[in-house]
Structures are given as C-alpha cells and as structure tokens.
Amino acid sequence: MIDAENSIEPWALVRFKNEILSIAWRLDGKELVTFIGEDKPEDDVRHIEDLPVGINRIGYAYCLSSNLYLIDPLSGKYHKITGGKHFVRQMAWSRNGTFIAYAMSKDRFYPYFTDHNYIYDLETMKIS
Secondary structure, three states: OOOOOOOOOOOOOOOOOOOEEEEEEOOOOOOEEEEEEOOOHHHHOOOOOOOOEOOOOOEOOOOOOEEEEEEOOOOOOEEEOOOOOOEEEEEEEOOOOOEEEEEEEOOOOOOOOOOEEEEEEOOOOEEO
16 A cells, blocks of 8 residues: 555556546545546547548547546546547536536547536536
C-alpha cells in the first residue's frame, strides 16, 4: 500500500491499455476523473466508401471514441461513467465535488462538435 500522505515519489494509480486524453482532480483531492480513448487504430481500420471530413477540412480514417472514468487515487479502483461509441471532449468538477459536467458528441461525422452536455451526479450515480 502506498503512503499517499507522506510519499514524494510518483506511483501508478491504474494502468489503462489506451491513451488518457485528459484528467481532472476533484477539488478535495479524493477522486479524479479522466476520459480515455477506447479504440485502437489497428482495430478500427476498414474499407471506407466515404471519408468524413470535418469543418477544418482535415479528413480522418478512424475516430477514437472516448469515455469518462472516475478513479479513486488511493485504491486505484475505477468506475466507467459513459460507455459506447461516444466522443467525450471536455469535463469539469462542480465546486462542491458532487457533480461532473462533461461535453460529448455522438456524431461520427463531426466528433469534435460537442452537441450534448451532461451532468453526472456522484451521489446517485446517474447521468442527467
């Protein structure tokens, strides 16, 4: 077990096989939230008849979906908040640390346009 209060050395909280795209600590330091790329580019390669092109005119051959995770830094245990082919792009804790707001897109043609905003309630573990 890590002595989190007195340790000055870094340690691995949890290892994910895919890329961590962003991370944010709760203000009291008890938990953190992160969104992580879910797909591997090699697994998502396929024949493309129409290549989606974003508004910035940069085409992409695959989209890495990303989902939101809540991590307990002392135990390393985590809870997946979102699931499926979503594109979570931004997140933030509420000031009192009881809610997580996040922006997400479900549109594979425009994954960087966040068209859905959600609130995750840590007490009820429900998304609204």
